[in-house]
Amino acid sequence: MRNSIIRFLLLMQGLVLSPLLFAQTTVSGKVTDANSNPISGASVVVTSTATGTVTDAEGKFSIQVPANRKQLTISFAGFQTQTITIGNQTDLQIKMQEDVGKLDEVVVTGWASSVKRTNLANAVASVSARDLTGTVVQPTIDAALYGKFTGANISANSGAPGGGISVKLRGITSLVANSQPLFIVDGVFYDNSAIPAGLNSVSKAAGQGSNSNQDNPSNRIADIDPEDIDRIEILKGASAAAIYGSRAAAGVVIITTKRGKSGKTKVELSHTIGLQMQLRKLGQRSWDATKVQAAYGATGVSIYNANGGREFNYEDELYGNKGLMNTTRVAISGGNDKTSYYAGITRKDDEGIVKGTGYQKTSVRMNLDQKVSRFLDIGLNSNYVESQADRGFFNNDNTSTTLGISFVSTPSWVNLYPDANGNFPNNPLAPSNFIQTRDLITNREKINRFLLGASGTLKIFSNDMHDVKVVLRGGLDYYTLNTIAIFPRELQFQKDGNGTNGASIYGTTIARNSNYNAFLLYNLNLTDKMSFRTQAGFTGENVELDNVLNTATQLIGTQTNLSQAGSIQVDEARTKQKDRGFFVQEEFNFNDIIIATAGLRGDKSSRNGDADKMYYYPKASAAFNIHQLGSWSLAQISQLKLRVAYGQSGNFAPFGAIYSPLVRAGFNGSTGSLIGTTRGNEFLGPERQKELEAGFDLGILRNKLTLEFTYYNKQVEDILLNVVVPTSSGFSTAWKNVGTIENKGIEIGLNAIPVNSASWKWTTRTNFWKNNAKVTKLLVPAFNTGAFGATLGTYRIEEGKSPTQLVGIGSPDQKPDPATGLVVFGNAEPDFQMSFTNTVNWKKLELSVLMHWKQGGENINLSTLLSDIFGTSPDFDKKSLDPTGQKGNGDFRLAALGTTAKPWIEDASYFRVREIGLNYTLPKSLFKNIATVKLGFSGRNLINVFDYFSYDPEVSNFGANAISSNVEVTPFPSSKSVHFNISVTF
């Protein structure tokens, strides 16, 4: 016994000390790009070991290499990884080749897995920090994603400060359930709720024609600071995202934030100042007494004459603010071989294009990595965000009170300006005075958000053949959102019996998302050529959200305190969810020629009717690198990979769909419980998506030109709907899985470096993507949904048709369907989208341009309808629509009201220069080689080409709903902006 212990200790000592017993040599060198510019931060590793270092600011490194090792592997993001043989050299000069197709970049593909892009069997999109924020300062992360990868339909819901965007990956993944991707930040599930501020009690937008909330809040993904992001991976469909199980049907966006690197402390200071203005002005109708008489009769004429026929430029008054934008940023990173850290602080203060609106945010991030011992690494992330968005009061209403509706319903000859004492006149022709409303109301979202994440990697065992690790991870996302909407009682629509004598609406939402997971990772290098990677783990997520909305009306004086009110109503909505799952995955790699993966995810959730039932989501994929075959002889073709992937994922029903609640029924001074009209489905399961994806990657001329082609076929089965049932059951509707939607599409990416000389370099990327969605099965009769009914255009879900088709009533010559009287006037889905990214470098000057072209896809534009009804359309008198040339455009469109919905369904194609930036890096010598100073001019949305007759074809009155986006009702107009940036790094 004693003997064996001693033997064991000796063995252990021998093993631990063994590396020291071998002789070592010191190798140093310099890493540069093709033009001999030093690359700092490149990773230099002794091949097949864990020994490594990174290059310093001059690109230099020095490393101890055991005598039995002969190779170094050098890698850096954006460059092709190189393995070089040391031989007898001790001072190496390493030139890195630009990795145009990003073939060598390591792509995060799951909980604990990352794969080199060359070995990837899916078309996973990656967006680097440079792509994200390198060109232009980004107001919010959601706005930063447009046009930067294929397969996404990203659309801003409005131009209101603070974000609010809909991201749909590879078509329509649901009709009523969640359609937005799952966001994961450094392994922490990031809540992306959009929580209404209760404006509906004033706007009454829901209830007449549409029950949907139209408060247009921002999505909470806006809280993350884009500057902190190192990279984003987008898993677009089930074939890539299956490992995320029941929450992944709409795709997964994996965000990795910046981390420190060992080496010299790097300090980055930057300030950006910008100006934003209305993206497009429409102008206003010009009037004369005859037109006033025709539109507003004698009442109008007397007002018109009383003001001496003066016309006010209300478009400028309301939308003409030049919003000043300031972003200040400090980032410090660094570390040694044991500890590295990254700290980022951003302060942003943007003014909106409508007076009184704006967005302010402070974000503080601290990421820390520590090698606790040789076998334990830990990582910590923390982020605190405080933000405030003042979003104005826009979109649809049924009370003519929003700024947008009031603006279109007020002709420019009505004087709405206050008198010398600041007293606003009542709007004689509409229920509200939008200047008064703008100046007096508040619609604010305030957030305090903490994000904490921790991970630990335990290296259990490692040798040349085996490598076993355990990764433990946990995270918490916690925020408090306060929504403050104040409508003082002196507003025209609140006083004198026109409203509720003021309203103070105060909402508090407390959201708590936590998740934890543990994985076992096992790499087995069976031979030099054959390796297996095994992953197994479990995951758990808890979601709690509590929203309390207090609506106080009959306010006392100018008080906004909730207790200073004559009437108060409280509403509360709580969400609670608990998910538990596991996954296993096996990856086989044969000499980087064949990479095959198979995996299985199992998921349980309290959101399902049977909480403890396990739902399984399998996946399998294979990549075949033909160019790696020994017999490959086509020198020009440097890469040819065929890939195919299949996977499944799920999507939960809207919260509450499994419950048959008893609702409150007041009676006789007491409160009763009465069964609700919607029957929950206690057997409800998730929607299930099955996706098959196949494609090839081609690299030509040492990968100077690369092409990625992907085709996918995505079937979403068990689509959930709240369907009508026989009411003798006691219920009117019930939740059921009733249909299948198919999405087919292609995605093409082409990268090239056409020019790369000592002083000139041009890199270019062109993306093309298109998607076709179709309802292939529907167990309920076809039905209209979304928007405001068939008279004005609506969506229609019909078997064999696109779920995003836009239909409406049609005149006889438009040949309406005899059974329904409906005509298909368009489709919200674009025909295709393209984006072009070009970067041209000349010495220290860099010009980057991102262009985005969306072809096709229609909107229902009801801003036009409303402005026609009130005679305020800018083109009201123009005669460009009537084929007979008789009627002005306004009268022509109005004549169609009730006959056909065609005039309001408009092509929403656009071409825009989303980002343009010119950067100049000042010579380092100017600053005694201490600091790098960069100056930049940039602009967002500076060039816009579209025929769509409103401020911006990118709009959604109904927020990020699965169906019923692409509807416009007097939104907050979009803006364009210019920025000047100065950054100092030392």
Place this chain on the structure above:
Amino acid sequence: MKLQYISSVKFKLMLPLMVLLWMASCKVEPILDPNNPSAGGITQNASLGEIQNLVDGTESGMRDNLGNYFDGVCVIGREYYRYSTSDPRFTSDLLGKGTAVLDNNTFYTTNPFAARYRVIKNTNILIEALQNTKAAITDAQRKASIAYAKTIQAYQLLLVFNQQYNNGIRVDVKDPDNLGPFLNKDQSVDAILALLNEANTDLKGSAAAFPFKSTLFGNDANTFSKFNRALAARVAVYKKDWTTAATALNESFLDLNGDLNAGSYHLFSITGGDQLNPMFFPLNASGETRVVQPSFITNAEAGDNRLSKVSLRTSAAFQDGLTSNYDFYLYKTNVDRIPIIRNEELILIYAETKIQQNQLTDARTAINRIRNAAGLGNYGGVLTQAALIDEMLKQRRYSLFGEGHRWIDMRRYDRLAQLPIDRAGDDVWAEFPRPANE
């Protein structure tokens, strides 16, 4: 070969640790609805408080869509017109204007139908809750309470039947996944009566107090039995079972000399969350209003104080080719109670039963009781069954005006053709279509 061990011990410890964690995390318990009480939860073990909530919810739900119900039966029964600027179908579909017919997927058909079955669902939940509750109630109380729920079910089915008539109704609706068949007309009315009788066996003579408070008719089994029997008398009359009707009347709260308004009512209040009387509109309103079919005034005997149920308008109300000078004024405020069944109807049912059983003097006594109360002299007509039926129907028309009886009375005496036609081409419907979703 180089090896790096942490320690094999640690490695071995890890595995069971992970398994342990895995086991701990594996089971997912269902989460109850955090926002509302759930039907599933309340049926398992309801507290007395929760049972009271179900009772209140039921009695509240009984009022849902009463406005549409009454508008449906009273407009077709030509008692009043329902004018609405926002919906022309009250004056077109309900009166059969031109080619208009009753639609099987429009609110006047579907909403009252759904509202009644919703209450039935709620009472089924109440019954299940009562069966399973562990609260301290006696067996007699449990039985009496279930009988209370069944009585309400029968009444709700009766209201559905009143509109569906020849189409019949679904009686067995306990299992929403497995709804019972539509019974034919006679089976339907039999089933309603059977349900009332079944309930009454646990009510009649039982001293048990309900373990909750009801506003319908007393809070103990035996008192409530009198309400149950009153409904049974009405149903028996509908099926022309005069003997049963007579027996039921005897056990009901019928009081020939008592207060005509004694009975069971729906209550309303202005309290937040409560409902207002949907049958009330301010006088002389335009747009949304109910105005009286003119023959109600012209056919009235002079001095009939029941004309206080209408009010002369300051100006005539026109819509869709219809005219009236009188507002419907049965309810004077927006919180007036709406009768479910009251003594005046029971006296008239008594009269009807006596006529049909050929006990004409008794019938005349009852009719005179009603006439005198209305400020009219005794019945002076001949003492024949036929004449008395005419008189009884006339008294029902005026006594129960706007309470949803006229159309049903004319229908059961095959007299729909005698209802006044206001516009050429108007129709009098015999029943509503079966809702499309059924």
